[in-house]
Amino acid sequence: MARILNSVRGHQEIVDRLLGAAGHGQLPSTFLFVGPPGVGRRKIAMGLAQALVCEKSKIACGECGPCLRVAQGASEAVRLVMPEKTQIKIEQSREILDFLSLRSLSRSRIVIIDDAQTLNPQAGNALLKILEEPPENTYFFMIAPSARHVLATLRSRSQIVRFGSLTEDDLRSERPAPEWALQSALGSFERLESFLDRDEVRLRGLAWQILARWSQDEPIFLDPEAREWMKDRSSLLSLARYWIMAFRDAMMFQAGETRRLFNSDQKQALTQLAQLPAEKLALMMRLALDLETGITAQRDPQLSFEQFWILSRREVQA
Ligand SMILES: [Zn+2]
Incomplete structure (x- = not known):
């Protein structure tokens, strides 16, 4: 079973709300997911991408071809962008535009921009127009530690979703670890892994x-x-x-x-x-x-x- 949202811990209310909107075709096209690292922001974006491309279910079946390819990081409908060294540069924005200019064979296309706070101004500006008028069935998920770290022009075009820390039980259910490590992790899988x-x-x-x-x-x-x-x-x-x-x-x-x-x-x-x-x-x-x-x-x-x-x-x- 490769349904990504099944392995998400916590954030149930956010996931339900976004899946519900996607199911009714009412999902906004541009999101900014903010919150501490290691709490599942990117995993949830990937899980929603599955729901948006799935051929069988509006909440993602986890078993059809498109679902499996998202889970394997090999989907032609999903583009994941991350900083090269410390910045996301204009060449990467151009690649996003190229990707979206191709004819789509899938239900939707999804661009996930991790560490969106590292988009430099030129790279950010290059995306403004497409964020303003995105092609049909195109979704952007930008991920950052907080909204104020992201270029104001991008922030203002986004629906901001705030992710809190996970609970110790959320962490424990996924990753058995000594109590001191669970407590020291402050609700972040990334921090937990670093202690282990x-x-x-x-x-x-x-x-x-x-x-x-x-x-x-x-x-x-x-x-x-x-x-x-x-x-x-x-x-x-x-x-x-x-x-x-x-x-x-x-x-x-x-x-x-x-x-x-x-x-x-x-x-x-x-x-x-x-x-x-x-x-x-x-x-x-x-x-x-x-x-x-x-x-x-x-x-x-x-x-x-x-x-x-x-x-x-x-x-x-x-
Ligand atoms: Zn599916």
């Missing part, structure tokens, strides 16, 4: 090990292993983000708010951290944020980490 990556799981464990040594004031700088990750910008960036979450959790824990922890599997370590006064924890979190900023601003990773360690230890002992 093997390297990330290792780095998260390492972040807590380092924090334990930090609590004991055990020097870490001479470890050969520590020398490795201290120099590696991307590892250190992940570590910094886990420390931010750890200090944030310790503050929540201290305030008795234990339901919304990112590190619900680390209660013992959190109990220990939470013994620090609240203002110290806030300061630790700020130092960890400074570390993150330093690394992303291309400062020397090892120096940034040493500064974080020394300043935070000094604060704890003061």
Whole structure:
């Protein structure tokens, strides 16, 4: 069964409304789907594309030729456009116009523009006319994190649909994962996957090990292993983000708010951290944020980490 909408989690009301409109031939031609990454915006656009090309059912059968080809990413009726490197350029808009100038053999044609916020002004302008007067049975789905990131001229021609985060149950039903990962994912499959990556799981464990040594004031700088990750910008960036979450959790824990922890599997370590006064924890979190900023601003990773360690230890002992 290759009916894409069957694998969508959450957003039931939006899906029902759009399918209903499509079934009555009342679907607007241009949509802007906005919401956080990893909640299913593109999958829903693909699922609607199936419904719009299906030969058997107005809500997509998932089994006919056109449905199968959409599911395989091989449909002649669907064009998916994504940024090349960081932008969608005018050549890509011209390709869309070429695609729509061909005679259509299917019920509908669908253009899905992912990361529509990256359409540069020329590329966006090239599409204005066709969005204003689209050929019959042609549908555009633009996808972006928020409406304000998209060129105003495109936004004003679109029906905006807002997607919220998914619930932990939505995530769990699709992707079994430890509780801490489901909670830390903040309703995004993309974020969830990033936490389940093997390297990330290792780095998260390492972040807590380092924090334990930090609590004991055990020097870490001479470890050969520590020398490795201290120099590696991307590892250190992940570590910094886990420390931010750890200090944030310790503050929540201290305030008795234990339901919304990112590190619900680390209660013992959190109990220990939470013994620090609240203002110290806030300061630790700020130092960890400074570390993150330093690394992303291309400062020397090892120096940034040493500064974080020394300043935070000094604060704890003061
Ligand atoms: Zn079908």
